[in-house]
Amino acid sequence: xxKSCACLDNVxxxxxxxxxxxxxxxxxxxxxxxxxNVLATPMAITWSExxxxxxxxxxxxxxxxxxxxxxxxxxxxxxxxxxxxxxxALVESVSGDRIxxxxxxxxxxxxxxxxxxxxxxxxxRTWPN
Numbered sequence: 525x526x527k528s529c530a531c532l533d534n535v536x537x538x539x540x541x542x543x544x545x546x547x548x549x550x551x552x553x554x555x556x557x558x559x560x561n562v563l564a565t566p567m568a569i570t571w572s573e574x575x576x577x578x579x580x581x582x583x584x585x586x587x588x589x590x591x592x593x594x595x596x597x598x599x600x601x602x603x604x605x606x607x608x609x610x611x612x613a614l615v616e617s618v619s620g621d622r623i624x625x626x627x628x629x630x631x632x633x634x635x636x637x638x639x640x641x642x643x644x645x646x647x648x649r650t651w652p653n
Contacts, residue, residue, distance in 0.1 A: 529588060529647075531585040532583065532618050532623065532645060533618075536616070536617060538580055538582075538614075538615045540578035540579040541610055541611065542575045542578055542610070543608060543611075545608050546563045547605065550564060550567040551564055551605065552565070555567060562603055562604055563602065563603035563604075565599045565637075568603075568629055568636065572597065572627040572629060573641060574611060575611040576627065576643060578613070579614065580643075584645070587647060587648055588646065589648055589651070590644060590646070592641070592642075593642045593644045594641070594642040595642075596641075597637060597638075597639035597641075599636070600635050600637050600638065601633075601634040603633075609629055609631050610630050612628045612629075613625045613627045614627075616640075621644050622645075623644075624641075625640065627639055627641055
């Protein structure tokens with residue numbers, strides 16, 4: 525990334541919350557990641573990543589985007605089909621082009637998951653198509 529790009533200079537502390545409703549297509553059975561009809565861990569991670577994007581999208585310039593780099597995630601409790609899940613992301617730190625987020629998923633019933641996601645800023649003009 526060009527050192528002249530300052531789009532990540534003031535994102536620490538940015539946060540976002542997204543809402544999702546668990547559907548049959550989001551379950552471990554549907555995604556092939558398990559044999560129970562509850563929210564699949566890969567989908568929980570996808571929803572966490574969606575919140576990270578929402579947290580920084582107002583700041584990212586048109587020449588930049590971010591890509592996933594590292595995920596540390598604990599799936600704490602099951603979420604049933606029809607259950608509303610909130611996905612929250614908070615920008616904890618930025619080091620060069622790496623952005624570290626704290627993520628949490630929760631429902632009215634219980635904490636669903638938590639962890640850290642690191643994304644890397646890349647230059648759209650030089651990134652492979």
